[in-house]
Amino acid sequence: MFRDAEPVGIVATGVYTPAPRMSAAQLAEATGIPQDVIERKFGILEKPMPGPDDHPAAMGARAARAALDKAGVDPLEVDLVLSISEEHKEHPLMVSGIKIQQLVGARNAWAVDLAQRCCTTIAALKVARAMMRDDPRLRTVLLAGGYRNGDLIDYRNPRVSFMYSLAAAGGALLLRRGLDRNVVLEASLVSDGDFADDVHVPAGGTVQPMTPDLAGTPAAMLDVTDVEGMKARLRARSHRNFMRVIQEAVTASGARVADIDYLALLHMKRSAHHATLAELGLRDDQSIYLERYGHLGQLDPILSIELAEQRGLLRDGDLVVMASAGVSYAWGAAAIRWGGQEAG
Numbered sequence: 184m185f186r187d188a189e190p191v192g193i194v195a196t197g198v199y200t201p202a203p204r205m206s207a208a209q210l211a212e213a214t215g216i217p218q219d220v221i222e223r224k225f226g227i228l229e230k231p232m233p234g235p236d237d238h239p240a241a242m243g244a245r246a247a248r249a250a251l252d253k254a255g256v257d258p259l260e261v262d263l264v265l266s267i268s269e270e271h272k273e274h275p276l277m278v279s280g281i282k283i284q285q286l287v288g289a290r291n292a293w294a295v296d297l298a299q300r301c302c303t304t305i306a307a308l309k310v311a312r313a314m315m316r317d318d319p320r321l322r323t324v325l326l327a328g329g330y331r332n333g334d335l336i337d338y339r340n341p342r343v344s345f346m347y348s349l350a351a352a353g354g355a356l357l358l359r360r361g362l363d364r365n366v367v368l369e370a371s372l373v374s375d376g377d378f379a380d381d382v383h384v385p386a387g388g389t390v391q392p393m394t395p396d397l398a399g400t401p402a403a404m405l406d407v408t409d410v411e412g413m414k415a416r417l418r419a420r421s422h423r424n425f426m427r428v429i430q431e432a433v434t435a436s437g438a439r440v441a442d443i444d445y446l447a448l449l450h451m452k453r454s455a456h457h458a459t460l461a462e463l464g465l466r467d468d469q470s471i472y473l474e475r476y477g478h479l480g481q482l483d484p485i486l487s488i489e490l491a492e493q494r495g496l497l498r499d500g501d502l503v504v505m506a507s508a509g510v511s512y513a514w515g516a517a518a519i520r521w522g523g524q525e526a527g
Contacts, residue, residue, distance in 0.1 A: 192362030197250030197355035213338040226453035230350035230477030239272040239329030242353030244286035247327035264294035268328030301509025303481035309370040327355035354482030370517035371431035378512035432516040444501035447487035450478040
């Protein structure tokens with residue numbers, strides 16, 4: 184830890200969720216899976232779906248404006264916009280961060296995109312903290328992005344059943360150097376290239392360019408190339424890596440796993456969520472199960488923290504850990520010391 188460096192704190196969170204919802208009954212009808220299995224095993228009661236104007240950068244900008252308004256921060260104070268949007272976005276090859284910069288009016292900032300699937304927020308927190316400590320010109324940094332990879336799910340394809348929970352939303356974190364409140368501590372990330380080719384959209388890249396006859400077909404949707412191989416590798420490595428990044432983030436922050444007060448966890452199967460809490464020695468009320476939101480990718484931990492704050496679950500001095508994992512494959516965790524006061 185750079186103990187002599189200025190702290191970097193979270194000024195505010197922002198979340199935008201579209202109004203349309205897909206219910207468990209509708210998801211059951213689309214997939215052919217019984218509704219009680221959708222609710223009990225998949226852990227989905229409903230999930231937000233995009234409306235006609237709910238595009239990724241646009242949703243990220245709405246979440247960003249919510250965070251800026253909550254904090255009373257002028258967009259002109261933002262020095263850097265780090266986009267945590269997905270690569271499935273308004274237009275191919277657009278820089279989402281620059282579009283978000285435009286939409287929120289952060290005219291004095293510069294912008295760049297980061298991407299690591301469902302670990303993007305955690306990776307961006309680590310990058311932002313390091314950049315803010317290294318560059319005195321970066322006082323206020325906005326992390327923002329949108330997610331609607333659910334567009335790419337074919338509910339008739341059982342190979343992607345673990346992604347039936349994908350939904351739509353925008354999320355944002357507003358950071359400030361010198362803020363001794365909601366201080367971002369250490370983060371840990373692990374990636375494993377053995378999973379790099381397991382999950383992707385077959386058509387639309389340089390290997391298989393998009394053609395008129397492929398548009399709207401399964402080739403333009405997410406798929407899994409080696410279901411059994413991926414499952415076997417996940418069984419052998421995923422849980423170990425997930426626990427590893429949580430342990431490393433907490434230990435590097437000068438704490439112990441037993442000190443965790445709240446776990447901002449991505450949406451996963453209901454049984455896996457409870458098993459994770461149990462292994463870490465946490466009660467059910469030390470996390471929020473996102474059964475009415477589904478999986479918002481890298482935005483899940485932001486939503487979890489915002490809901491926890493709204494419900495009064497976070498107290499000054501709490502050790503909050505954001506934890507997530509995503510295809511390709513990556514695992515990440517970041518520790519936050521909640522509460523405190525602004526440095527004078």
